Amino acid sequence: APPRRAACSNGRTASDAACCVWFDVLDDIQENLFDNAECGEDVHEGSCDQSLRLTFHDAIGFSKNLTAHGQFGGGGADGSIMAFAQIETNFHANVGVDEIVETQRPFALKHNVAFGDFIQFAGAVGVSNCAGGPRLQFLAGRSNISQPSPDLLVPEPSDAADKIFARMEDAGFSIIDTVDLLASHTVAAQDKVDASIPGTPFDSTPSTFDAQFFVETLLNGTLFPGNGSNVGEVLSPLHGEFRLQSDFEIARDSRSACEWQSFITDHTKMVTKFESVMKRLATVGHNPNSLTDCSEVIPVPKAVTLPPPTLPAGQTLGDVQGACAATPFPRLSTAPGPATSVAPVPPS
Ligand code: HEM
Ligand SMILES: [Ca+2]
Ligand SMILES: [Mn+2]
Numbered sequence: 625a626p627p628r629r630a631a632c633s634n635g636r637t638a639s640d641a642a643c644c645v646w647f648d649v650l651d652d653i654q655e656n657l658f659d660n661a662e663c664g665e666d667v668h669e670g671s672c673d674q675s676l677r678l679t680f681h682d683a684i685g686f687s688k689n690l691t692a693h694g695q696f697g698g699g700g701a702d703g704s705i706m707a708f709a710q711i712e713t714n715f716h717a718n719v720g721v722d723e724i725v726e727t728q729r730p731f732a733l734k735h736n737v738a739f740g741d742f743i744q745f746a747g748a749v750g751v752s753n754c755a756g757g758p759r760l761q762f763l764a765g766r767s768n769i770s771q772p773s774p775d776l777l778v779p780e781p782s783d784a785a786d787k788i789f790a791r792m793e794d795a796g797f798s799i800i801d802t803v804d805l806l807a808s809h810t811v812a813a814q815d816k817v818d819a820s821i822p823g824t825p826f827d828s829t830p831s832t833f834d835a836q837f838f839v840e841t842l843l844n845g846t847l848f849p850g851n852g853s854n855v856g857e858v859l860s861p862l863h864g865e866f867r868l869q870s871d872f873e874i875a876r877d878s879r880s881a882c883e884w885q886s887f888i889t890d891h892t893k894m895v896t897k898f899e900s901v902m903k904r905l906a907t908v909g910h911n912p913n914s915l916t917d918c919s920e921v922i923p924v925p926k927a928v929t930l931p932p933p934t935l936p937a938g939q940t941l942g943d944v945q946g947a948c949a950a951t952p953f954p955r956l957s958t959a960p961g962p963a964t965s966v967a968p969v970p971p972s
Contacts, residue, residue, distance in 0.1 A: 627639070630643070630644060631644075632644035632647050633647065633648060634647070634651075638918070638920065638921070639917070639918075639920060640916050640917075640918070642764060642765065642916045642918070643764065643916065643918035643920065643921055645735055645736075645737060646737075646745060646762070646764060646918050646921040647921055648735060649731065649735045649737065649742070649745060650749060650921055650923070652731060652734070652735070653731055653746055653749060654749065654753075654923075656731075657675070657727065657728070657731060657746065657750075658672055658749070658750055658753055661753045661923070662753060662831075672750035672751065672753055672754065672811070673750070673811055673812050673813065673830070673969070674720075674721075674723065674724035674727075675724060675728070675743075675746040675747045675749075675750040676747045676750055676751050676808055676811065676812075677721070677724070677808070677812070678705065678721060678724050678725065678728070678743055678746070678747060679701070679743055679744055679747035679748075679902075679905065679906065680778075680805070680808070680905065681705055681712075681717075681718055681721050681778055682700075682701055682702070682703060682704065682705040682706070682740065682743050682744075683700050683701035683744075683795075683905045683906065683908040683909075684700075684777055684778055684779070684791075684792075684795055684905075684908070685698035685699070685700060685702075685704060685705070685712070685773025685774070685777050685778070686698045686699065686700035686773075686777070686795045686796075686908045686909050687774065687777055687794050687795065688794050688795070688796070689794050690774060695774070696771060696774065697774065698771075698773035698774055698777060698909070699770045699771060699773070699909045700795075700907075700908030700909025700910065701740050701743070701744055701766065701905070701906055701907060701908045701909060701910065702739075702740045702766060702767070702770040702909055702910075703738055703739025703740030703741070703742070703743060703766065703768065703770055704739075704740075704770040704771060704772055704773050705718070705721065705725060705743070705773070706725050706728065706729055706732065706739040706742075706743065707739055707768075707770050707772075708770070708771075708772035708773075709722060709725045709726070709729075711772040712772055712773055713725060715773075715775045715776070715778060716780070717776075717778035717779065717780050718778060719816045720815050720816040728742060728743065728746055731746075737764075738765075738766045738767065738768035739768060739770075740766035740767070740768070740770070741764050741765070741766050744762065744763075744906040745762055745764075745921075747760070747906075748760035748761075748762050748902075748906075748922050749922060749923065751808075751811065751833070752922055752923045752924070752925045753923070753925070754811050754831060754832065754833040754925065755831070755832050755833065755925070755926060755928045755930065756832055756833040756834055756891065756895070756925070756928055756930045757811070757833035757895070757925040758833065758895045758898050758899045758902070758925070759899065759919075759922055759923075759924055759925055760899055760902050760903075760906070760919075760922060761899070761902070761903045761906065761917070761919045761922075762906075762917075762918050762919050762921060762922050763906065763907060763912055763915035763916065763917055763918065763919075764915060764916050764918045765914070765915040765916045766910060766915065777791065777795070779791055779792070779870065780856060780870075781817060781855075781856030781857070781868040781869055781870045781871075782855050782856040782869055782870075783870060784873065785870070785873040785874050785877045785879075785880070788802065788870055788874070789802060789879070789880075795908060796904065796908065797901070797904070797905075799877075799879045799880050799883075800880070800883050801901045801904070802874065802880070803874065803880045803883040803884050804883070804897040804898055804900070804901040805898070805901050805902070805905065806837075806871065806874065807833075807837070807838075807887065807894050807895075807897070807898040808898070809826045809827070809837050809868075809871060810826070810827055810829070810830075810832070810833055810834060810835070810836065810837035810838075811830055811831065811832070811833055812825065812826050812830065813825040813826065813830055813866070813968070813969040814826070814866045814868070817854050817855075817856050817857050817866070817868070818848075818849070818850040818851060818854045818857060818866070820850045820851045821849055821850035821851075821866070821968070822968075823968040823969040823970065824849055824850065824864065824865065824866040824966075824968055824969075825864075825865060825866065825966060825968070825969055826840075826841075826865070826866055826867070826868065826871065827839075827840045827841075827865065827966075828840060828862065828865060828936055828966045830969050831969075832930060833895070833925075834891065834930045834931075834933065835887045835888050835891055835894055835933045836933055836934075837871075838875070838884055838885065838887045838888050838894075838933075839888055839933045839934075839935065839956065840861060840862065840865065840936065841867065841871050841872065841875040841884075842875050842876075842884075842885070842944050842945050842946060842947070842953070843861035843862075843935075843936075843939055843943050843944060843945070844861060844943045844944075844945055845858055845859025845860055845861055845867060845872070846859055846860075846861060847859060847860055847861075847862075847863065848860065849862075849863060849864055849865060849866055850866075856868060856869050856870070857869060858872045861936070861939065861943065862936055862963075862965070862966050863963075863964075863965035863966065864965040864966035864967060864968065865966040875947065876945060876947040877947070878947070878949065881946075881947035881948045881949075882948035882949075882950055882951060884947075884948070885946065885947070885948045885951065885953060885954075886948075886951075888933050888953075888954055888956070889933075889954050891930060932956075933956055934956055934957055934958060934959045935956050935957070935958040935959065936958075936959055936963070936964075937958065937959045937960065937961045937962060937963050937964055938958075938962065938963030939958060939963075940958060941953065941955065941956070
């Protein structure tokens with residue numbers, strides 16, 4: 625006999641009754657947080673992208689080293705950044721995160737779900753709205769009791785690759801895992817590194833979960849898109865595009881460069897590896913086996929055929945700073961027409 629399914633509201637069913645509430649949360653946030661399931665452009669200023677960023681800033685508050693030294697190392701993906709927002713959003717690396725925490729909190733309270741669950745759920749739903757995007761696993765059942773994360777666990781864009789890799793390793797993520805996680809920056813923009821140009825994206829296609837980010841980060845940088853060189857910023861190749869120092873370094877580091885470049889010719893690999901590493905990010909500090917799998921609630925991203933990655937108009941292979949010793953940079957074609965400026969992500 626087929627397994628019995630729990631009846632939820634609106635005639636829907638779930639594999640486990642504990643998943644029913646998440647259908648209600650889904651309806652609510654798609655309409656009221658993500659402006660009817662849009663990727664990257666919403667009423668609440670890019671809440672989709674900010675929600676994805678928040679999954680990281682909550683979860684990365686976890687340190688094996690601190691624990692080994694008898695200190696509290698943080699609870700990982702435990703909702704502490706929402707429960708103790710007045711502490712954690714004041715950490716320097718969390719600048720700007722207070723906005724999405726405050727935007728999300730009323731939804732979690734209304735549906736009476738744990739903050740840690742809500743943050744990971746909203747990130748998964750938000751990114752499922754992006755064309756070409758991943759369908760992330762969602763496990764529910766995290767405790768809503770947490771303690772504030774220690775400071776200095778969230779990587780800064782001004783940190784050297786060595787420092788970022790060490791920090792990520794201390795939270796359970798290898799160098800390759802870190803590259804896989806950075807696929808998130810294909811649907812991302814900055815607001816605070818250069819506050820004079822909020823909404824300046826990291827690639828030319830910030831509402832598409834494509835591989836353009838991995839191409840454009842390897843181009844020779846020639847300009848600052850805003851008010852000059854800020855801490856954590858390096859030269860960008862395109863008007864209207866922002867480059868983080870951390871992305872620049874990780875794209876070129878011999879330990880990470882080949883994984884970085886490999887996504888340019890393999891979108892399926894990029895998405896699959898992101899899905900896989902996000903399973904682990906979402907459960908940092910938890911035993912996944914003690915949570916309930918409610919992945920069925922996460923929408924299936926629209927099936928789209930994305931155009932292959934290209935060199936932006938005006939750029940040639942000579943502008944590429946390929947850094948993978950084992951494999952030459954792929955022979956991409958250049959988008960036609962004159963060089964253009966990348967449009968900002970709509971601001972608050
Ligand atoms: C590994 C080191 C990382 C560093 C140094 C870093 C740094 C940054 C910085 C500085 C911003 C711009 C913030 C602002 O000015 O508003 C940003 C944006 C973003 N990051 Fe990261 N990040 C890292 C990893 C990640 C990971 C692992 C994820 C998710 C899995 C992520 C997701 C995002 C997203 C979605 C945005 C865009 C937010 C928006 O558009 O509002 N980042 N990141
Ligand atoms: Ca993109
Ligand atoms: Mn946390």
